[in-house]
Structures are given as C-alpha cells and as structure tokens.
Amino acid sequence: MRSRALGEAWRRGLEPAPYLYLAPALLFLGLFVYWPLLYNGWLSLHEWNLVSPDRRFVGLANFAALFQDPGFHRLLWQTLLYVLLALVGNFALPLLLALATLALPPRWQDLFQTLFFLPTVAAVSVASLVWLYLYLPAAGPLAQVLRAVGLEAPPLLADPQTALPAVALVANWKFLGFHYLIALAGLKAIPREVMEAARVDGAEGLPLLRRVLLPLLGPLLxxxxxxxxxxxxxxxxxxxxxxxxxxxxxxxxxxxxxxxQEAFRFFRAGVAAAEAVLLTLGLGVLILGQLWLLEKRVPHG
Incomplete structure (x- = not known):
C-alpha cells in the first residue's frame, strides 16, 4: 500500500501543469534577476571597455585595484553615511512623527497623513529638480527667506560639508510619508487595553515606548x-x-x-561590475543581519 501511494504521489509530481504555471515567473526571474547577477559576477573578473569584442580575464585584479584606491575608501564611507542619513529620515523620523500625531484628533491626523504623503507621488527626478531650485544660493526660495531675516544663504550643494546631507534629504522627503503611514497604522493597531494597562502600571513616556510599544511593533519596525x-x-x-x-x-x-560612472563615463565595465558585486554582498549582509535580528529579538505572535 505504501509503495502504491508513493508511486501515485510520484506520478502526480510529474504532471506538467504546476510547472507550466510556474514557468513564466521562473523565466522572468531567470532573465532579469539571476542571469544579470551571474553575468555581472563573471564580468567583474574581466577587463572590458564596453566597445571592444574582447574581454580580457584579470581574475581579482579589479577588486584589488578598488581596495588599493584611497578614493574608493572615501566612496565606501560616503555610501555608509548616505544610507545612515536615509535611515534617519525614512525610519526614525516617520516613527517619531507617528508617535507625535497619534494623540491628535482624527481630523488633524487625516491632515498630516495627506500632507506627508503628497511627496510620495512625485517622481524622484521631479523631487530632485524641486530641491535643486530650493537650494539655489542666489534665487532659490530658501536663500530669499534667509536674506529676508538678515542671514546669508549657504551654498549647500557646493560645500563639501553639506552637499551629501542636502542630496540625501531628497530621498527622505519623498519617502517620509509612505513610512509615516505604515508606522501610524502599526501604532493604531495596538489594542487600547494594552496601552491603558501599561499606563496603570506607571509606564509613561520613554518607559512606555521602550517596554511596550517597541516590542509590540517589532515586526513592523x-x-x-x-x-x-x-x-x-x-x-x-x-x-x-x-x-x-x-x-x-x-x-x-x-x-x-x-x-x-565607471561603466558609462570611464568605460571600465569590469571595475563597475566589481563595485556592483561588493554593493550586492554588502546589501546581502545587511539583510541577513536584519532577518537574524527578527528571529532572535522580535517577539512573534
């Protein structure tokens, strides 16, 4: 009986219909995800100028050249700084704004939700042009407001100290509303009874946030x-x-x-592919670390 059941299960497993249903999705993933990743990894081991039909194998020379370049070290630091600035604006700030507006009347909450979400519908290029105009040191609105109160408008995009934060602000402004709505929805989903019980036990302010809200919001965070x-x-x-x-x-x-820049301005496709490999590996490490944190530290249920 058992062998007959196994045989029937084996025959059902060979039916083509389920695989035909999966074929379009697998084909899409193969062509547009896995094949580009594999090709990029292969290209990172070669030297190519995007024009010549010849691709010279150089092994790990592209990676070695990157790590020996002081400019690449600065590039890594600026990438980390950019990501940290974006996380402040797209993670910490939306959560704080959601906490601040949770106690407001519903009509005020609706107003803030609309105002914060409006930039999300704008294209990134449009948002960049808007902020470029705002930053103009001579005729920009920000400069005019500062001059109206007797202050000199700083050249934010021309100053090495302020240029990167000024650029990172664009992504923060565009996606703030989306993450704010998610954080606010998570806070509203917490049962009122839990909040009232915590307040009865004396939890207010930071203790309430640290001991009650953050653990309950773990998966959402x-x-x-x-x-x-x-x-x-x-x-x-x-x-x-x-x-x-x-x-x-x-x-x-x-x-x-x-x-x-490396690929389409300097025509060093191998170096660009090596940078893309390092970026992918770094992103993978970050995601795995966050998933480990979810498994170990975040309460389930």
Missing amino acids: LFLLLSALASSLEYAFVPVEVMTQGGPFGHTSHLMYAVY
Whole structure:
C-alpha cells in the first residue's frame, strides 16, 4: 500500500501543469534577476571597455585595484553615511512623527497623513529638480527667506560639508510619508487595553515606548528598516545625477553612482561590475543581519 501511494504521489509530481504555471515567473526571474547577477559576477573578473569584442580575464585584479584606491575608501564611507542619513529620515523620523500625531484628533491626523504623503507621488527626478531650485544660493526660495531675516544663504550643494546631507534629504522627503503611514497604522493597531494597562502600571513616556510599544511593533519596525534601506539604495542615483553629478570634488558620490560612472563615463565595465558585486554582498549582509535580528529579538505572535 505504501509503495502504491508513493508511486501515485510520484506520478502526480510529474504532471506538467504546476510547472507550466510556474514557468513564466521562473523565466522572468531567470532573465532579469539571476542571469544579470551571474553575468555581472563573471564580468567583474574581466577587463572590458564596453566597445571592444574582447574581454580580457584579470581574475581579482579589479577588486584589488578598488581596495588599493584611497578614493574608493572615501566612496565606501560616503555610501555608509548616505544610507545612515536615509535611515534617519525614512525610519526614525516617520516613527517619531507617528508617535507625535497619534494623540491628535482624527481630523488633524487625516491632515498630516495627506500632507506627508503628497511627496510620495512625485517622481524622484521631479523631487530632485524641486530641491535643486530650493537650494539655489542666489534665487532659490530658501536663500530669499534667509536674506529676508538678515542671514546669508549657504551654498549647500557646493560645500563639501553639506552637499551629501542636502542630496540625501531628497530621498527622505519623498519617502517620509509612505513610512509615516505604515508606522501610524502599526501604532493604531495596538489594542487600547494594552496601552491603558501599561499606563496603570506607571509606564509613561520613554518607559512606555521602550517596554511596550517597541516590542509590540517589532515586526513592523523590521519592515520599516528593510523598506527604508531598499528605498535609500534604489533611488540613490537620480538625486546625485540631477543635482550634483557627484560633486563637489566627489563628495556626493556613493557606490550606487560610482557604478554608473565607471561603466558609462570611464568605460571600465569590469571595475563597475566589481563595485556592483561588493554593493550586492554588502546589501546581502545587511539583510541577513536584519532577518537574524527578527528571529532572535522580535517577539512573534
């Protein structure tokens, strides 16, 4: 009986219909995800100028050249700084704003939800152009407001100290509303009885946030963190290209933008592929670390 059941299960497993249903999705993943990843890894081991039909195998020379370049070390630091700035604006700030508006009347909450979400519908290129106009040191609205109160408008995009935060602000402004709505929805989902019981026990302010709200919001916070990280990396290229092209003196360039520059401006496709490999590995480590944190530290249920 058991062998007959196994035989029937084996025959059912050979039916083509389930595999035909999966074929379009697998084909899409293979063509547009896995094949580009494999090809990029192969290309990182070669030297190629995007024009010549010959691709010279150089092994790990592209990676060695990157790590021996002091400019690449600065690029890594600027990438980390850009991601941290984006996480502040797309993770910490939305949570704080959601906590601040939770106690407001419903009509005020609706108003803030609308105002914060409006930038989300704008394209990243449009948002970059808007902020580029705001930052103009001579005719920009920010400069005019500062001059009206007797202050000099700083050249934010021309100053190496302020250029990168000014560019990172674009991604923060665009995606703040999306993450704010998610954080607010999570806070509203917490049962009122839990909050009242915590207050009866004397939990207010920071103790209430640390001991009650954050543990209950654990899975949501992890999603916010992953979403903020993804948006900061996915939309990092456009603001830099529109506003600064990596200047001044490379102070707004990061690894996402450097891949484009190496490939399509300097025609060093192998070096660009090596940078993309390092970026992918770094992102994978971050995601695995966050998933480990979810498994070990976040309460389930």
